[in-house]
Amino acid sequence: MKTGSVNGLPRPQTKMAKIGLWGASGSGKTSYLAALYVAVTQNGKWNIGGVDQESVDFLTEKTDTLTQQRRFPDKTEGIQNLSWNVMGETEEVVGGRFRRRVETVPLYFQLDMLDAAGQLFKGTTEEDATDGDILDFNDAGSGSGSGPEELIDQLASCDGIVYLFDPVRENKEGDEFRHVQWALQNIVHRASNEGRLIGRHLPHFLAVCITKLDDPKVFHTAYKRGYLTADPDDPHLFPRVREDKAEDLFRELGNLSPTRSALMVHNAINAAFLPDRVCYFATSSVGFYLARTSSRFRAANFQNVVPHPTQEREYTIRGDIHPINVLEPLLWLGEKTRQR
Numbered sequence: 001m002k003t004g005s006v007n008g009l010p011r012p013q014t015k016m017a018k019i020g021l022w023g024a025s026g027s028g029k030t031s032y033l034a035a036l037y038v039a040v041t042q043n044g045k046w047n048i049g050g051v052d053q054e055s056v057d058f059l060t061e062k063t064d065t066l067t068q069q070r071r072f073p074d075k076t077e078g079i080q081n082l083s084w085n086v087m088g089e090t091e092e093v094v095g096g097r098f099r100r101r102v103e104t105v106p107l108y109f110q111l112d113m114l115d116a117a118g119q120l121f122k123g124t125t126e127e128d129a130t131d132g133d134i135l136d137f138n139d140a141g142s143g144s145g146s147g148p149e150e151l152i153d154q155l156a157s158c159d160g161i162v163y164l165f166d167p168v169r170e171n172k173e174g175d176e177f178r179h180v181q182w183a184l185q186n187i188v189h190r191a192s193n194e195g196r197l198i199g200r201h202l203p204h205f206l207a208v209c210i211t212k213l214d215d216p217k218v219f220h221t222a223y224k225r226g227y228l229t230a231d232p233d234d235p236h237l238f239p240r241v242r243e244d245k246a247e248d249l250f251r252e253l254g255n256l257s258p259t260r261s262a263l264m265v266h267n268a269i270n271a272a273f274l275p276d277r278v279c280y281f282a283t284s285s286v287g288f289y290l291a292r293t294s295s296r297f298r299a300a301n302f303q304n305v306v307p308h309p310t311q312e313r314e315y316t317i318r319g320d321i322h323p324i325n326v327l328e329p330l331l332w333l334g335e336k337t338r339q340r
């Protein structure tokens with residue numbers, strides 16, 4: 001991290017934060033990244049740019065997919081490494097003992113993100129997926145550079161992890177704990193071998209994101225159980241879950257799933273990560289629908305994702321996207337890793 005001033009101007013602070021995305025297949029990882037450009041720019045205080053051509057192309061193509069083509073990105077194959085500069089401002093106390101003052105200083109993060117096929121988080125490759133076998137981890141992905149072993153190596157070397165939990169998928173499949181336990185055990189094993197454990201805990205920061213808040217099942221559960229609120233500063237008054245309530249919602253959703261496996265996920269997270277290194281968010285990559293004629297969210301007409309009129313099991317996005325808590329987990333991770 002660099003501080004100080006250049007020609008009287010505060011010098012940008014840089015921190016390289018390597019962030020991994022973790023989540024089951026279909027949990028919404030690629031859509032989350034696809035919504036990032038809109039999330040960053042709608043915030044008004046931040047901007048984002050690709051560090052290399054692949055990352056520039058990813059942002060432009062995927063933003064176009066969500067906002068112009070109004071569809072979701074294709075299923076991910078293998079592992080894609082992406083690198084973006086997130087540029088904004090932060091407040092910092094400057095000056096000596098008697099002349100302390102708060103100054104706004106530029107803050108740049110480089111986010112090295114990792115987007116992988118969710119299938120890999122089960123310890124299976126695409127070819128193995130058909131017979132549903134869990135691979136012997138030591139044999140997995142050898143030499144391919146895009147197998148489960150590579151993924152665990154990369155996640156273990158991250159400073160922070162965004163873990164996406166899809167309550168809709170969990171309700172249907174009920175296998176979230178199996179996925180999480182597999183990945184977690186292997187990350188702990190790596191960190192332990194490298195002497196990186198802090199006591200019995202991992203050194204990583206973890207942003208737990210409940211995805212698809214706009215989905216009717218998730219939205220209605222959060223609404224009926226009193227988790228929703230609106231930020232008075234938001235001109236559209238979109239519903240959101242307060243940060244300090246998102247963990248309770250996670251447990252509540254876990255309780256509702258037939259296998260209750262998300263409750264075990266919660267316990268596993270508590271066992272593996274330091275309490276002050278974990279934060280919960282309720283997110284939606286596309287957000288709620290806003291009619292062209294209306295400037296405010298309407299609970300009677302909130303669905304932004306609807307079944308495709310002709311293609312079975314495909315979904316289409318009705319209107320503009322309004323990402324919810326897409327940038328916030330990254331800013332939290334950026335801020336936390338910067339403090340270290």
Ligand SMILES: Nc1nc2c(ncn2[C@@H]2O[C@H](COP(=O)(O)OP(=O)(O)OP(=O)(O)O)[C@@H](O)[C@H]2O)c(=O)[nH]1
Pocket residue numbers: 023024025026027028029030031032072073074075076077116117118119211212213214215283284285286287305315
């Ligand atoms: N309602 C709603 N559905 C979403 C959202 N994000 C993703 N989805 C749905 O979830 C599906 C899977 O999303 P992806 O982003 O491809 O999930 P992934 O985790 O990248 O999946 P893999 O690449 O297979 O690992 C999409 O095709 C959408 O149908 C969201 O914010 N809201």
Ligand SMILES: [Mg+2]
Pocket residue numbers: 029030031074075076115116117118
């Ligand atoms: Mg994907």
